[in-house]
Each structure stands twice: as C-alpha cells, then as structure tokens.
Amino acid sequence: MCSFLLTRPQFAKLVSVAIMAAQLLGWITPARASEVPPPPAPMTVVRRSLREFDRFLDHHPLVEEDLRLDPALTGDDAYLKKHPELHDFLGGNPDVIRGLKYYPRYFLYRALLRQANAPLRYSEIAQLRAVLDEQPALERALAENPEAIRDPAFLREHPLLRDFLDQHAELGQVFLPCPEPLAKNP
Numbered sequence: 001m002c003s004f005l006l007t008r009p010q011f012a013k014l015v016s017v018a019i020m021a022a023q024l025l026g027w028i029t030p031a032r033a034s035e036v037p038p039p040p041a042p043m044t045v046v047r048r049s050l051r052e053f054d055r056f057l058d059h060h061p062l063v064e065e066d067l068r069l070d071p072a073l074t075g076d077d078a079y080l081k082k083h084p085e086l087h088d089f090l091g092g093n094p095d096v097i098r099g100l101k102y103y104p105r106y107f108l109y110r111a112l113l114r115q116a117n118a119p120l121r122y123s124e125i126a127q128l129r130a131v132l133d134e135q136p137a138l139e140r141a142l143a144e145n146p147e148a149i150r151d152p153a154f155l156r157e158h159p160l161l162r163d164f165l166d167q168h169a170e171l172g173q174v175f176l177p178c179p180e181p182l183a184k185n186p
Contacts, residue, residue: 046102049095054110056089068107068143074100105132108139111146116174124170131164149175 057064063086066073073079074097080087090096100106109125116125132139138158141148148154155162155176165172 046095046099049093050099050103050106052093053089053096053099056086057110060085064107064110068111068146071100071104071107105129105139108132108143108146112142112149112175115146115149118174120170120174127168127171128164131161135160 063083066079074090080090109122112125113120113122135158138161165176
C-alpha cells in the first residue's frame, strides 16, 4: 500500500494552484466574500432562469424599466399585486430571485447591452463593475438613463467611465460615439 503525505506548505501551494486553475477556467471568479453571496444554485440553473426572465422582460418593457430603477420591487408585495404576470413568473421561477441577488446589476447591464451598437456578452459588460463600484452616482445615472453611455457630454462629465471605455477596446467600440468626420474645406 502506498501513502501520499503532503507537508503543510505543500498542501497550501497545491490549494492555491487549484484555485488559480479554477479561476483561469472560469469556474470561480475572484471576489471578496462580503461583495458576492455564494452561488444560489448550480450556476447553469440560475443562468437558464435568468434567460427565461430575459424573455419575460422582452414582453414587459414597462416592468423592466421599473425594475431597473428599483430592483427591490421584485420583493414588493404591493408592486407584485399590480403586476400579476410578474408575480406568477417569479413564483414559478424561484431561481430568478436567487440569480438577481447574485447579479445585483442584472437590470442595469441588460439596459446597457441594449445600448451597444454590436453584440456583447454579459461577461464583457460586467467589466464595468470596478468603475461602478468606485462611482455609485455613475451607476444611478446610468440606471436612470442607460442611453447616456453613448452621450459625449455625459462621458465628458464622467472621465473615469470615458477612460475605462478607451482602455477596453471591445467596450469602447460598441459604446463610444463615432468621431465626426472632419469637414472638407471647399
């Protein structure tokens, strides 16, 4: 019989290598425990539920706008009474609520994805997290008016966002306004 024993430093190194490998493969994402709750269910189930919710919201744009401005409405009994289709959908899809807790910017990112002039994945738009964490007022402004991400005046008022878009070409290409062509002198 063969035994395999690791010393404490060897075990710690093995665990750190395993964590880095899992991060590189996208199985886990680095985050502070206080920022992100643990995954609510197997992520495939949550993502599938959120895709169903996307389809629901596609047919209920006014509800989507309300929820973008105040995501807590998904738990507001008075609001759900006024919107029985949403109440029924959420009741039949409990993983949606868990997914919204795990992805607190779901509605904002969904609205911003609609402003892109080319397709983007959710993971690409989620790169904005650092900028939004640093500037909560920017997040509120974008939630109120997602179209502003394409407005040159808004971008001048928010240089951190403009710089971020300049540094992240895949996002800059889909959000930054095209420079106006120079007028030719006759």
